[in-house]
Amino acid sequence: MKNSTIRLALALAFALACGSAQAADNVRVTRDFTDTVTPAEQQAYVAGSKAFNQCLRQHDFKYNLTAWTHETGDTYSYSYVTDPVPWATFDAMDAAVKACLPVIGSQVNPHLKGESSAFMQAMPELSHRYGQKTAPPPLIEVTYFTLKPGHQAVETFMAAAKKIAAAAAKSNRPHEYQIVRLLDAGDGAPDFLLVIPSRNWADLGTEPDPDVWKMVESVYGKSDAVAIRQSINDAVAKQSSHVDSYNAGLSYIAAGK
Template sequence: MNGITPWLALSFTLLCATGVRAADTNSVTIVRDYTDIVAPADQQAYEAGVKSFNQCLHQHGFKYTWTAWTHETGNTYSYSYTSDPLSWESFDAMSVAGKACDQSLRAAVNPHLKSETSAFVEMMPELSHMPKGMGLTSALIEVTYFKLKPGHDASEAFAAAAKKIAAAAEKSNWPINYMFGRMREGGEDAPDFILVSPAKSWADLGNDPDPTLWKMVENVYGKESGQAIRKSVNDAIQSVSSHVDSYNADLTYTSAGK
């Protein structure tokens, strides 16, 4: 979006682009993400099952939000659900609160799944560019995954470069906003970092920033230093992939009090 994918590398929860405020990231730092893949023939039944599960949560006073996203590119029979940013301890309480509807989930949703993955995302405000006090509501989000080369050095180099880029974006009042997260407990094939950038529309998503990201970095640090930052990013990355999601109000769960 707006050139965000190309800015890092040869070319990225939740992170929840429907309501995260930058000021919150000091106290709530972990987002949980589930991604479901369904067969085309099961799509209608799957969505009905999610709605039934959400109804069960309402009936039991479940107080946590799960924001639903439909994948618009990539595997378009995929759905992702992201929690609000929470402390690690809050996920213990969430697990207990949701047990009353475990059977509803197994009966109404699971039979229609081809597969499901889950991971935690550690939000990293120091790598992100989100003006303080700015609330995000977004019809679309571009989600980009970064798989780094093996070893501690690549991870440290990538994070250090991303931090410098975020500092440059803040200093120059760069108009593009994005949030970074580090993937946790996602399994062997999970990416190392995730970038989420919001868009109001497809037209907004396709607009290129002015200046471009790397031009902005060079404007702040100088051409030589800017090129060195870009090289350190490219050298750390093994692969990059991205997709676009749309906000799904019908499958989103919010408690009655919200």
């Protein structure tokens, strides 16, 4: 964790996997941090993170931090995510965490190999939710999309994703997912994330029936489905995926929440 912020993470959290309230005049964003730790420092890092949570509890910190362990991809990494809140809340959050920054500096930072941080804005019009959840899913699959340079690629990707979400809603698809847009994530960060929750590994490994493109075809017809798929391919420069598991032991849940 850096000296001036709480360590969250780029794994993407339940707050985003399950969606967030958003309106044109009331945008909600999530702060995400990802810690990378060498194998030899795991035990000390976990102990330091728990000490940080204890400090937050002692000072009645009022904001949730959901923790995720990276199971594939960049393992020995931990992601932490805030709930979706207005931008102004991060000023209050920074002020509230100051009392526990010495714990980060002395018991967490020394064990870090590296970290990254980003803000993430939920995009409900590009996402599909089926029902409401009250607890983080055990697993999430996170797909990074890095787009080609220029606003055209962004507009093309968003238009295609919006059509897919509309098709999922129209067909009452039971498989939910969330798309978020990264903000101020730094050089080399992806532009969008796709988050799909799963109950367990068997659930994660089971392909939806019908798959997403068959679903899109059933709503728009074959030629339009092919065109939507091609437009995404044309907009994306590269993509990759990894799986995170919910880490209850490192999560901080504020009292009364």
